[in-house]
Amino acid sequence: MTYTYPMLVRWSDIDSYDHVNNVRYFDYLQEARIAFLAKVVGSAAEDFFSSHPIVLVHQTVDYKRPILLRHPPYDVEVWVESVGTTSYTLGSRIVDHAEGAVYATATSVLVAVDATTQAKRELTGAEREALTRHLRD
Numbered sequence: 001m002t003y004t005y006p007m008l009v010r011w012s013d014i015d016s017y018d019h020v021n022n023v024r025y026f027d028y029l030q031e032a033r034i035a036f037l038a039k040v041v042g043s044a045a046e047d048f049f050s051s052h053p054i055v056l057v058h059q060t061v062d063y064k065r066p067i068l069l070r071h072p073p074y075d076v077e078v079w080v081e082s083v084g085t086t087s088y089t090l091g092s093r094i095v096d097h098a099e100g101a102v103y104a105t106a107t108s109v110l111v112a113v114d115a116t117t118q119a120k121r122e123l124t125g126a127e128r129e130a131l132t133r134h135l136r137d
Contacts, residue, residue: 001080001134003039005032006073007094019066026061029092029106032076036090040130051115052127057087058109064102067094074103079136086120087111088131 007028015021037054067074074094081089087109094103114121123131 002136003032003036003078003134005035005076005078007031007076008071008073009067009069011069014069017066019068022063025063025067025094025104025106026059028074028076028094029059029061029104029108032078032092033090033108036078040134052124053113053115054110055113056108057111059106061104061106063104067103072098080131080134081107081136083123083128083131083135086122088123091136 009020013020013024013027074096076092076094078090078092081091090108090110092106092108095101096103112121112123112127113119
């Protein structure tokens with residue numbers, strides 16, 4: 001399953017070359033990732049994440065083409081690529097379906113941590129179940 005998050009470019013995202021600064025791509029991916037994970041967990045997202053924290057440990061972004069300031073939003077797609085014992089990997093891409101254009105692709109690795117010690121922990125059964133339901137074919 002792929003989750004789609006509409007992302008409007010803000011004036012402050014534009015750099016001196018009149019396109020979105022490369023650092024802002026990470027912000028777009030983060031906003032979409034948070035929205036996706038909230039959807040995965042459901043209505044109890046705030047309580048769930050406070051008792052089952054996760055941290056981003058690795059992220060790669062491949063820039064395909066510049067994102068320009070415009071009013072229609074770009075789409076940030078997010079999906080689960082794999083689920084491990086203590087971590088999972090999400091895939092993402094920033095696209096414009098009307099133009100058939102891909103602006104960036106990304107891979108993000110998140111690790112489950114203990115809320116008290118901040119040490120790595122195993123994913124709970126509920127986390128694994130929620131994530132595996134959203135594995136992309």
